[in-house]
Amino acid sequence: MTLSRPLLLTLAVLAGIAVLVPVLNGMGIIPNYLIPLFGKYACYALLAVALNLVWGQCGVLSLGHGAFFALGGYAMGMHLMRNIGTRGSYGNANLPDFMVFLNWKELPWYWSGFDILPFALLMALVVPGLLAFVLGGLAFRSRITGVYLSIITQAMTYALMLAFFRNEMGFGGNNGLTDFKDIAGFELSNPGTRVGFFILSVLALGGGLLLTWALGQSKLGRVMVAVRDAESRLRFLGYSATNVKLAAFVLSAMLAGLAGALYVPQVGIINPSEFSPANSIEIAIMVALGGRGTLIGPVVGAVTLAGAKSWLTGIAPDLWPFALGALFILVTLLLPKGLVGLKLPKRAAKPVEPTAVEEKTHA
Amino acid sequence: MRLLSLIFGLLMLIQPAFAQSADDAYRQLATGGFTERASAIETLAASGHPKVLPILKALSDGNLQATDAGALVIDGKDALTGAAVTDSAAPIPLNNRVRSVLRGAMGRLALFDSDPAARTAAVEAIQASPTPDSIPLLRTALAAETVPAIKERIESTLAIVELNDPDPARRIAAVKNLGEQATPRAQGLLRTRLAAEENPQVKTAIDTALASIDTRLSFVYFGLNIFQGLSLGSVLLLAACGLAITFGVMGVINMAHGEMIMIGAYTTYVVQQVFRTYLPPSFLDWYLPVAVPAAFLVAGAIGIAIERGIIRFLYGRALETLLATWGVSLALQQAVRSIFGAPNKEVANPTWMTGGMEIVAGQVVTWNRLVIILFAVAVVAGLAAIMRFSAMGLQMRAVTQNRPMASAMGIRTGRVDALTFGLGSGIAGIAGVALSQIGNVSPNLGQAYIVDSFMVVVFGGVGSLWGTIAGALSLGLVNKLLEPMAGAMLGKILVLVIIILFIQRRPRGLFALKGRSVES
Amino acid sequence: MLTAENIQLYYGASHILRGVSVSAELGKISCVLGRNGVGKTSLMRALMGLQGIRSGKLEFDGQDIAAMKPADRARKGIALVPQGREIFPRLTVLENLQTGYAAVSRADRYIPDEIFDLFPVLADMKNRRGGDLSGGQQQQLAIGRALVMRPKLLILDEPTEGIQPSIIKDIGRVLRMLADRGTMAILLVEQYLDFARELGDTLAIMERGQIILSGKRDEFSEQELRAKLAV
Amino acid sequence: MPDAVLSIASQVAAGTALYLDGVSVSFDGFRALNNLALVLAPGEMRSIIGPNGAGKTTMMDVITGKTRPDTGDVLFDGTVDLTKLDEAAIATLGIGRKFQKPTVFETLSVWDNLDLAASGPRGLWPTLTARRTKSLAERIEAVLVEVGLTDRRHILAGSLSHGQKQWLEIGMLLIQDGRLLLLDEPVAGMTDSETEATAALLLRLAGHHTIVVVEHDMTFVRALGARVTVLHEGSVLAEGTLDAVQADQRVVEVYLGR
Amino acid sequence: ADTIKIGVLHSLSGTMAISESTLKDTVLMMVDEINKNGGLLGKKVEAVVVDPASDWPLFAEKARELLEKEKVAAVFGCWTSVSRKSVLPVFEEKNGLLFYPVQYEGEESSRNVFYTGAAPNQQAIPAVEYLMSKDGGDVKRWVLAGTDYVYPRTTNKILESFLKSKGVAAEDIMINYTPFGHSDWQTIVSDIKKFSSAGKKTAVVSTINGDANVPFYKELSNQGIKAEQVPVVAFSVGEEELAGIDTKNLVGHLAAWNYFQSVKSPENDAFIKQWHSFIKNPKRVTNDPMEATVIGFKMWAQAVAQSGSTDVDAVRQALYGQKVKAPSGFEAVMNTNHHLSKPVMIGEIQANGQFQTVWQTKGPIKADAWSPFIPESAKLKADWTFPWVCGNCTEPRFKPL
C-alpha cells in the first residue's frame, strides 16, 4: 500500500513540528512554558485519534475513553510516585506520602512492579486494553450498540471515578498522584526533559495516525465501515462484527492509555477527575469538532479545543464559554464535516454517509 | 382544682433551686454569660413568678433585650415594671444550651396550659431531655390530664426516667412501656440499661422488649427505605422525563437538557422573589403553583428557540447534535452565571412543604419529598396522556420515526419538531421547579443531573416512556436499598455496575421493543 | 389536475431528470414505466415535494405548488404510496393509518371501511406495530394509509411490489373504481407491464431521465412497449 | 434439544442440503411458523410462494440464524444444527441470503460491497492483511457485468435506485458463492425483461448451488420451472409443480385469487 | 514594567465557580483599593485574571502561564486541595508565590505557598472541644460526615484520634463519606437520627463540601433535626453558602471559622462597606475565605513595600512576622511555617443567614502545618527561617556550628 498524500503531508508536518519546536525553543522564540502545553495537546490529539478509531471507523461511540486515558496515566503516575523514594514529605522510601499519612503500613500488591519503568509502560497499555477487552467483549457479544454502548462506557468511567475517589483504593483519593520528581533519571522540571516528552508525544501521535490510516486502508477498514453502516447485514456475510469491534476497541483503548502515560509527566498530576464523564464527552467533542471519520480531523479538533480553552480562559475569563459554545454551534451548522471540511473544499476525499444510516445505528 | 395542683407541682420543684433570689436571676439573664443565663432561666421558671412566662417567651422569640445596666426590655418597655426604657438595649443572645434549657423550662410551665396543643408541646419539650426532677411534676400533670394522647406521652416520658428507678417493679413497668414505643430512642435507652442492669427479671423484660422493638423497627426502616427509594426514583424520573422526549423520542443527544432543568429552577427563584417583593407575605406560600407553569413556559420557549435556531438543521445527523447542544449548554450556564452570579440562590420550601410527617419512632416522611413524588406521578401521567392520546402525540412519534414520510402525510414537521422539543424542554423546566425544593439552585445544577438523566432514559429503553419510569424508579430503589449496606459511595458504584451488567441481559434497555420494528 | 412540465432534477452533480413532463387528470389513471434507475421514484418524490427540483413547472389544481412543502401539498390533496413502503415502524397499524388525519378536515378523521374491506389483514393486525408486519402487509398498509387522506391525486410508486397475486388483483379493481368515481387522479409507477396496461388510461415510458414515449393506452402495442422497456 | 432427538433427526436428514422439521416460531403469541417442514436435496432449486404474512421471510430468518425457532430441527447438509449457530457462523458455512428489502452497505461503494461479500477467509487477521488480487478484481468485474452495474462501480451503494440495490444484493450473493442461496423476492421492482434475465441467471446457478426463491411473480416462478412449495399461516399448504399448485383450490382461495 | 502584575487563579466556571468567583472579586477589590491609594512602590498593581474552570490540570497550565508568560509577582488563588496540589510543582519550579485562602487539611508547607486559611487545629479541634464543653452541650457521641476527599478524610482522621484521646469510644463515632455533589441525603440524615437517638448527646461534625451542603441542610431541616438536640458543626459552610439556603429551621447549627461577617470591629465594618460598594450590591455577604484573601493580600503588599521589591525571595523573607489587623478584629500574624495565627470562632446560624458568635478563643491560635495527631506527621516541623529552612523535616537543615 502506498501512503496517501494527505497522510504524508500530515506526517511531514508532525515531523516538522517535532524538530522545529525544540529548535525554536532553543533559540528562545518559543518560550519554555509552551512546550509542556504543546506536549499536552499532542496527547489529547492522540486520545482523539484513538476515539476516532472506534467512533469514526466502527461507529462505536465510547463515552468512557477518558477512563482508558486515565488508567494509562495512573500507571505512569504510579511509576513516578515510586521514583520519589525518600524525597517525599515523610521521607518514607517505600510508601507514597498519602499512604503514610493514612497509616498504611505496606505497599498494596497492585503497586508492585511499578518501580520499573518498562513494566509501568506495559501496564499503561495492558490495563486499558484488558478493561476494554472485558467490557467490550461482554458488550459486543450481547450485541449492545448505539447509545446503549455509549451509556455503559459512561457508567464504567463514572464508576471508576467514584472508585478512584475512595482513599481505600490506594491511588491517592481525590488528590490523586502528584509531587513527581524524575523519570529514568531525568528531572521532570528540567526543560530538556520537557522537550523530550514533547517529541515523544508528537512521535506517538504520528504513530497513532499511521496505524489508524493503515487500518483504514486495509480491507478490515472497509469491514469496520460496514460495521458502522449495517452491522447485522455484515453478519450474514460471515464476518464477526463482534470481533471487529472488539479489536478496534481494545486497540483504541491502548492508544488512549499511551496518551495518558505521556500526558501525566508533562502535566504533573493525575487524579480521578480525568475519569469524569464530562471529560470523556469532551473527547468526543474534539473528534466531532475536527471531523469524525476523517484522518486528521481528530487532531485538528483536539488541538483547536484544547488550544481555544488555553487561550480563551486567559484572555476572556468571563466570556470564554460563550465563545467556545458559539464555535461548537457554528461548526455543526456550517461545517457538517467538522473543521477539516473547511480545508478540503469540494474535493471531498471520503464522502459523507447518507442521513438515514446514522439514525438507524445511533438513535 | 387545676390551679391548685399546678401550685402544688411547682412548689415541689422550687425546693432545690432556692439559692438565688429572683432579682439576681433577672440580672444574670440580662448580663451574664450563657452558663449564668441557663441557670437564671431554671431559677426563674422555678420561682413561679407570674412575669416569668412572658419574659421567657419573649426570650425564646428573640424579643427580649437587655440594657447595659441590666434591665430587661420588651418592645421598648421594662419587662418587669412596664416603664418606657430609653437606654439602648440589645437582644439577648441564645445558644443551643440556653435554648434547650429555655424549652424545658417553658415546657414545665406550660404543662398545665388550657390549650392541649401547648400541653403536647410541653411534654415533648420535657421528653427531649427529661431529668429525675421532672418526675413529680409529670405525675401531677398525668393525674390532671384528660386527653388520652397526651396521657400516653406523659407516661412514656415517665418511663424514660423511671427506667433507672431503684424499684425493680417500676423499672419493669418502664421497660414494658418503652417496649411498646418501638423507637430507636427506646432501643438505645434499653440497651444502655441492659448493660447496667443486674436484676434478672428486669433483664428478661428488657430482652423481650428489645426483641419486639427490633422486629418492629426493622419493618419501619424497610418501609422508610422504600419511601426514600421512591423519592429518589421520582427525582430521577422528573429529571429524565424531558430527556425522554428530546432524546428518547426525537433522538437529539441533548446535552443542554440539564440547563433546561436549571432554567426551571431559576424561574422558580425569580417567581419567589417577585412574590417576596410585590405581594403580601401571606401569598408567599403560593409562589410554587405559579412557578410550575412559569418554568414550563420559560424553559419551553427557550427550547423552541434552540430547536428553530439550531437543532432543526441537524435532523438525521443525530451525533452532531451532541456537539451543538454541548455548545448551547456551555453558553446557557455562563449566561445564567452572568445574570444571576455564580453563587447559589436561595429557594425556600413553602411552609406547607416544610418539615414532615412523623410516621413512627422519629422517622419522618418529609413533605417536600412526598409532594415531589405526587408531582412526578402527575407530570408523567400528563405526559403519557399527551403522547398516547393526543393527535399531537401521534404526530410527534410519526415525525421522529420518519420525517419525510410524515411530511408527505400532511404533518407540518417543523411545527411538530419545535413543539416536541419545546415540550421536552418545558418538562425539564418543571423538573427544575421540583429540584429547587430539595437541592441547590446554581448555574451547575444541570450538570449534576445530565449523566443520571441519560442513564435513566437509556437504561429504561430509549423511546419508551414506561421504560423511563421503570428505569428511574428501579434505579432509585436499588440505590436506596444498597446505600444503608454499602454506604453512599460504594452504593453508587454498585448501581453503575448493575446498570452495566443489566444492559448485557437487555441490550436495548428495560422496556426494549422487540421484533422487526426495531430494525426498520 | 396535475401538470408537471420540463422538470430538471439533480443529485449533486448528476443530472437525473432531464426535462420530464407528466400530467394526471381526475378520473384517469396515468401510468409511468421504465427500467431500474431511470428516475421514476425521483420524479414522484419531486411531485410530492420530498425532493427539490432545479427547475420546471409544477401545477396542481390550478395552483403553482413548486415552492410548497410536502405537508402543504398533502393538505391540498396529494398522497403518496412510496417505494420501499416507509411505514412508521413503531406506530401500530391503526396509528399508521391515523397519521393521514393531519391532511384532512376534522369531519373526515375516520378510517373508511373500504380500506379494511380491501385489506382485511390491516383490521386483523390493527394493534401490531407497523414495523413487525411482513413486507407485503406493509405495502398494503402504505396504500391504506394514503387512502385515509382522501386524496385528489394519488401517487403510487410500484404499489404491487411484494403483494400476493390475489390482492394485486383487488388493488387493480379498487384503483379502477376510485378513478371511475371521477374525484381522484391517479399516477402509477409500475414495472409490471400487464398490470400497467390493464389499468393505465395513459402510459409513459421513461428512459434515463426523460420521457421517451407517452400517450393513450391503446396507442401502443404490447410488443412495442416491451421493446422499449428491454435493455 | 437433547442429543438423542437430534441424532434421530440427522438420520432422517442424511443426504439433504437443507432439512426443516417441526419448526415453530411465535411473536408475542402470534404463530408466524407453525410446525413447518421443508426438505431440499443438494443442488435443488425450490420456489416458495404463499400469501403475505405466510411466514416465508420468517423461515429464511430461521435458516440464517436471525430468529431462533421455539421448537424444531433445522439442519444444513444433513448434519449441521443451524439453531445452535449465530449468523456469521451460518454464513461461513456457505449460506447466503438476499433480503426482501434490499440491504447493502450504503456508505461503501458498489465495488466495496462486492469485495466484502466475495468468498474468502473472514477472520480478523486475514481481513487485515487481505490484498486486492487480480483474480478477485476479475470476479468482481464479472459480477458487475452480470448485474448491470458496471458503470456504477464507484458510486456509493446508498445512492442506487431501489431496483439497482436489488441487483447489487444479487451480485453480492453471487460473489459470496455460497452453497445454499436464499433469495427473498429477487425480482420485486424489476421490469419484465430483467425478471427474465434473473430467472436465466438462477437457472445457470442451479445444480451447483441449492437455491430457495421466494416470489409472488408467477411468471418468474414459471420461468424457474422448479418445484413449488406453498406456505400458508406458517405451514406448508401444498407442494408440487407450479401447474399442480395453481390448480389447487385452496391455493387459489388464499393466494392466487380469481 | 510600570505595573506590578499579580495573578488571580480562581475558577469562574464549572463546579467551583460557586465559591471561587467571589474570591476573584475580593482580590480585584483589594487591587482597586491599593491603586486608589497610590499603588505599590509607586507602581499600579494590575490583576491578571484567568479562569482555570474547575479543571485541575488546567489549574497547573494557568499557573505556569501566569508565572512564565505574565511574570506575575504573586498569585492569589485555588480553593480545593487538589487544585493546590496540581499547581504546587509549578510554583516550586518557577519559584512563584501563591496565597491560598481556604481552610484545608494541613500536612503541607511549601516554600512557595502562604496558607492564609485555617489549619485543622484552627478550626476542627476547637469546634469539637467546644461541643464537648458544657456550653456546647456536653456531646458524647459523634457523627463525622464528609465529602470523600482529602480534606475531610484528613480532618476526620485528626478528629478521630483527638476524640479517642479524650476517651470517646469507637462505637460512639460514626464516620460517613459521600461523593462530591451528593444530593440525596435521606438515608444519611435518617441514619444520623437513628445514631443520635441512642440516649447520648450527639453532634454532627460536617466536612461536607460545596454543592452537597444545600440539599444536606434542606433534608436536615425537613427531617426535623433541631440544633438543640443534634447540633451540626460545619467547617465548609459560611455566609456565602448560607445565602443559598433557607435558614429558618437551621437556627442554632454551628460553624467554626476564623471570621464571621457578624463580628463587631471597626476593621470589619470597613471591610463590609468596602465590599458592598465594590460589588454594588448591599446584600452580598462576606465570609472567611474572603477575609483570608484580604489578609494574604495585605500581607503581601506590606512585605513588598517593606522589602522594596517584588522579588519573590525578598518578599518571602519580609512576609515572616508580617502582621495585619484583620476584619476579625484580631491581629493576624504570618508565621515561619507559612501559616497564620488567627482567632477561632464558633458561630450559630441565625434566621437571617448570619452567624452569631457563641464562643471564640481569647487570642490568635498558631496554625500547625503538621498535625500532632498523625504519628508520622507529629515528628515534622515546618520552619522556613535559618537554620531550619524546611517545610517538613525532623531536624534543622543546617546545624549550628
Ligand SMILES: Nc1ncnc2c1ncn2[C@@H]1O[C@H](COP(=O)(O)OP(=O)(O)OP(=O)(O)O)[C@@H](O)[C@H]1O
Ligand atoms: N440520493 C441519491 N443520490 C445520488 N443519486 C441518486 C440518489 N437517489 C437515486 N439516485 C440515482 O438516480 C437515479 C434514479 O433513481 P430513481 O430511484 O429515481 O430510479 P427509479 O426509476 O425509481 O428506479 P427503480 O425502478 O429501481 O426504483 C439512479 O441512477 C440512482 O442511482
Ligand SMILES: Nc1ncnc2c1ncn2[C@@H]1O[C@H](COP(=O)(O)OP(=O)(O)OP(=O)(O)O)[C@@H](O)[C@H]1O
Ligand atoms: N416481531 C413480530 N411481532 C409480531 N408479528 C410478527 C413479527 N414478525 C413477524 N410477524 C408476523 O409474522 C407473520 C409472518 O411474516 P413473514 O414476514 O415471514 O411473512 P412473509 O411470508 O414473508 O410475507 P410477505 O409475502 O408479505 O413478505 C406476519 O403476519 C407478520 O406480521
Ligand SMILES: NC(N)=O
Ligand atoms: N481545602 C478545602 N476545603 O478543600
Ligand SMILES: [Mg+2]
Ligand atoms: Mg423507484
Ligand SMILES: [Mg+2]
Ligand atoms: Mg416476506
